[in-house]
Amino acid sequence: MKVAIIHYWFITRRGGEKVVETILSQFPDADIYTLFYDKEQYGDYLKNHTVYTSILNKPFLTKRYQKMFPLYPIGIKSLKLRKKYDLIISSESGPAKGIENPKNIPHICYIHSPMRYCWGFTNDYLKSVNSLLRPVLKFFFERLRKWDETTINNVDLYISNSYNVANRVKNFYNREAEVIYPPIQNSFFTQDTFSLLKKEIYLSFGAITPYKRIDLLVDAFNSNGKTLVVIGDGSEKESLEKKANSNIEFVGNLTWSKIESYFAITKALVFPGEEDFGMVPLEVMAYGIPVLAYKKGGALETVVENIGNMKESTGIFFEQQTVASLNKAIDKFEKSENLFDKVWIKNHAGKFKEDVFIEKFNRLIGLYLKNR
Structure with a gap:
């Protein structure tokens, strides 16, 4: 045709x-x-x-x-x-x-x-x-x-x-x-994506525009002091960089190989916006990485939270787009971080x-x- x-x-x-x-x-x-x-x-x-x-x-x-x-x-x-x-x-x-x-x-x-x-x-x-x-x-x-x-x-x-x-x-x-x-790109599933490096950072990955709510991440991580790396560019980047404390790093747009190097040390992706669908969480899950997501929009169709059995979960939701709600989810994740099964997360992403x-x-x- x-x-x-x-x-x-x-x-x-x-x-x-x-x-x-x-x-x-x-x-x-x-x-x-x-x-x-x-x-x-x-x-x-x-x-x-x-x-x-x-x-x-x-x-x-x-x-x-x-x-x-x-x-x-x-x-x-x-x-x-x-x-x-x-x-x-x-x-x-x-x-x-x-x-x-x-x-x-x-x-x-x-x-x-x-x-x-x-x-x-x-x-x-x-x-x-x-x-x-x-x-x-x-x-x-x-x-x-x-x-x-x-x-x-x-x-x-x-x-x-x-x-x-x-x-x-x-x-x-x-x-x-x-x-x-x-x-979700087939090649993400054909390689060994399970890094043995120490997990040191939380990650944000995508466009830095108002509805993505990267401002919420900056406020939350300014408050909790944990290490956050923000990959991407957009209209809000410059103002949020000025607002961010030293524990938050904005690295701009990167090649995929460089992004993968950050995946290797990532504890979890933080996904604070209400998305139509959102491919980024699944792209990250393909590498066995859990996701902390706002409980609304497309994330409800991609992120699995199984409180009774974290080995069959791909992440944790937070209920409100507030600093308190997000930090509560981060604390909850850190208490159960070692329970997540990277293979189960990757297999779930494989359905897409x-x-x-x-x-x-x-x-x-x-x-x-x-x-x-």
């Missing part, structure tokens, strides 16, 4: 981009359409595909891509399908599903979430900015939400990354969604392997096209 893949942007390589790369492995001749593409920063992961970008893909705008949200509808409208395709697959937590489809080509949307700043989390985003800017942002969020509503029925089949997101699709879009969990995703994704697409 000739396939068009629509993804919101390729700037940093995070969970959504890894999902697209797995889908591309099944459609090696697919073309890609995207609002922004920074090839230098993203790397060569798309080198075998033709990539079409929007009119927004200018250096000044691309560097500020997350702040350009009022222009997203203009950008997606500029992305005209250049060829005759048999199937459109959009990868969505932004405007991707809004691409024009005048020939009514079958359109399947793998949805990571309806746009968070428009649906369900608007107030969280508004709280993170200067109060003088809030009315302006609220206006643009509302305007973008109304535009997003006009694109809901562009999609023939929604596939969500979790039951958490499927519920949002039902609540916000009034559409049903199939569920296929995102793929790339092979599992590919088999389910191909089967679902095949059934849909057959019955269409």
Whole structure:
């Protein structure tokens, strides 16, 4: 089949981009359409595909891509399908599903979430900015939400990354969604990942943006004095670095081999945000590392807490996004740290392997096209 893949942007390589790369492995001749593409920063992961970008893909705008949200509808409208395709697959937590489809080509949307700043989390985003800017942002969020509503029925089949997101699709879009969990890279499971080095640190790994709640980690570890390493970059990094005590180290974006060197000395990943799904906990679990997670969102579908039998647990939850609740979970973890079974944790993560995703994704697409 000739396939068009629509993804919101390729700037940093995070969970959504890894999902697209797995889908591309099944459609090696697919073309890609995207609002922004920074090839230098993203790397060569798309080198075998033709990539079409929007009119927004200018250096000044691309560097500020997350702040350009009022222009997203203009950008997606500029992305005209250049060829005759048999199937459109959009990868969505932004405007991707809004691409024009005048020939009514079958359109399947793998949805990571309806746009968070428009649906369900608007107030969280508004709280993170200067109060003088809030009315302006609220206006643009509302305007973008109304535009997003006009694109809901562009999609023939929604596939969500979790039951958490499927519920949002039902609540916000009034559409049903199939569920296929995102793929965790097969190579994580083919090597000996159980380090014998002394476990010295707690780890945060991912984007440093407001909803990830890295601010909560800084407050908690400023309070408890334990060693925390924060891997990643984002809009909050500079301000949180200034706030952090000397026991907290921000190391920026790293190569995977360097990240693995931190895994080797990690006691537990700390995951304080409410995620749509969250691939990072499973990527870390693939190395036998437990996770301390906020008890809400996608973590409820990936982290197993079995209080009666910690050998069949992958981590510990904390109930509230407060310093006291998080530190209570850390204390609880340290009392039972030696009870966790690294092999059991790794095997649990294996249920989310790339092979599992590919088999389910191909089967679902095949059934849909057959019955269409």
